[in-house]
Amino acid sequence: MKADKISELTTNRLSIYLRCLNELASEGRKTVSSDILAKRFHLNSAQIRKDLACFGEFGVRGVGYYVENLRDQLTRILGLDHHHRVGIIGAGRLGAALADYYGFTQTNFTVAALFDADPGKIGEQIGEVKVYDVANFSKIAKKESIDVAVIAVPAQFAQPVLELISKAGIKAVMNFAPTPLLAGEDVKLKTIDLTISLESLSYFLAQPALPNGQQK
């Protein structure tokens, strides 16, 4: 549990480093030190060195990191040299919004299919994505080579949907239903709970004003 948690904070930071490197590469920069990387993107240079050291020896004494090389290494570590195909269960407003979410198109993810139980939605086209009958999930998931599933159904349907996804052999799931779900041991489940994020804003508003968003 703990190792998993640390790992996720680390991989989140790797994602951020990768974006920074992409930006530097697009500017034609060849090398960068952890200090310059930290200064430029408001990161912590010791943290950068520590995070990268978990995965190998990327730095070169007196040079720092080779931008393109480090970018390629991070891409590989994050599994972004493979293309991922996403199936979204729930073709309501949230599912439809996710189907053409701009951020997804920047990465190696393609939304391959939407699924719903509503006969009024099945067969519809949302952007470039077709809505299938969720009863055929397993079949379509196989046909479309879906390896990531997104749960965008109301809370009370989320657990049975997760079981459907697991049965289809999909190992990576992002859940937007505001409810805790019980996943199998071999499934990576990531719940995006927007109410918790809202409550952290509420906490901030309840505090006496302090500069720089700091809290007591």
Add this chain to the structure above:
Amino acid sequence: MKADKISELTTNRLSIYLRCLNELASEGRKTVSSDILAKRFHLNSAQIRKDLACFGEFGVRGVGYYVENLRDQLTRILGLDHHHRVGIIGAGRLGAALADYYGFTQTNFTVAALFDADPGKIGEQIGEVKVYDVANFSKIAKKESIDVAVIAVPAQFAQPVLELISKAGIKAVMNFAPTPLLAGEDVKLKTIDLTISLESLSYFLAQPALPNGQQK
């Protein structure tokens, strides 16, 4: 920076404790120990005691916590005894999805208004929420007592929208645009970056299979 980070992890956990207490209260339970709370909801009892100790002495020797009392205290600490009114900028699919996101209705947040620059959308009604001209943001925000803003516009418009929000005197902002934003010192900005979450799933898929979602 560090104090702010720790604080947010703690408030996120307080949000979770509050949900657990709500569930226990709805079952008619009067008292609970940190050990039982931890066991029942898969939490860490030492962490619970440590988190709560930051805010006061809530436990009673031999009894544990009084469920209703602790629930009321956490509600107050999280600022959830105040009602918050949310304005969403961007009435595209994501903004519309957020306007009737089920999770929001469970908390003390009401979506009061949507804003857009598209004349085809201004004046529309999405669920129970009206779409206003973003040019009138400051005026409507005041009239509707909006204290939390949500940015749901494409990345390239997010920074100017944040400046508009800040000018209107709103101090709590949730950003869904997949881009880093520069906020003023007195503004609490929370970016929900779905691509980073997707990339952590991608990382998991790239690892050799290990039980329980653990990673090397």
